[in-house]
Amino acid sequence: MTVVAKILQSKPEAAVYSIGPSDSVFDALRLMADKGIGALLVMDGEAIAGIFTERDYARKIALMGRTSTVTQVKDVMTSAVLFVRPDQTSEDCMQIMSSHRLRHLPVVDNGKAIGMISIGDLVKDIISEQKYIIEQLEQYIVGAR
Template sequence: MASVAQFLRSKDSQTVWSTHASASVYDAIAIMAHRQVGALIVANEGRLAGIVTERDYARKIVLMDRSSRNTPVRDIMSTEVRHVGPQHTTDECMALMTEHRIRYLPVITAGQVIGMVSIGDLIKNLITEQEHTIRQLEHYIHGNSFHVGHNGAQAQQPRV
């Protein structure tokens, strides 16, 4: 079980994309599409003011037949944002996301957003950890005297 800090270091990109509350929903969705992300931090002077997601767009713009070009992000963003710190574990993130039915968790330290964890990221990480465990168990069962590391590297283990 990795800490959020370890998990963020392993991500391909640590960039956290953001927008402003006054931006149009259309512009926010365009950023999400261009950056291939499902959520944006809504920042105010570098601090977390809220979060806007594709789900917010679908439920608060599309289903309500509103104009995304004429609606500011502040009208659809979530302002009570659940978040975690770098010391939390990925298991704690998964539990929090499941309990509150959310897909994105900002990672905050000293009042600054330093990362974003998505449910997709966590599932991908969980699968990788399980594959690693399975490989280790297979090697143990077959009596191999080496250990397969998380990155696929092999190291000799002393036989007991």
């Protein structure tokens, strides 16, 4: 089973993208579009204040008739942020994401955000792990003849 640290290492860019609570939702959306990501950590200094996702935009801006250029991130972010540690497994992450209907999980080590994993990262990792197991079983079967 893969641990989160290995998943982070396999990502092409391990940067933690964030936005401030007082920044506009428009600025958050621009950053997300520029980086090709679906979520940003909302950082108040070194502390995680929340997370802002595409889902937050769709449900709390678009559907409520707000304007992204004047609405601050802190007004629509998700404040209760679940996170994982680098030593947790992909299975742990899938359980958390499934039970809480999340698509992104920050990775925190010693109180500091060190990365973000998505459901796509986990699916890619699980498929890779299953492919490896299948190859090993095939080699075992062929070798046993």
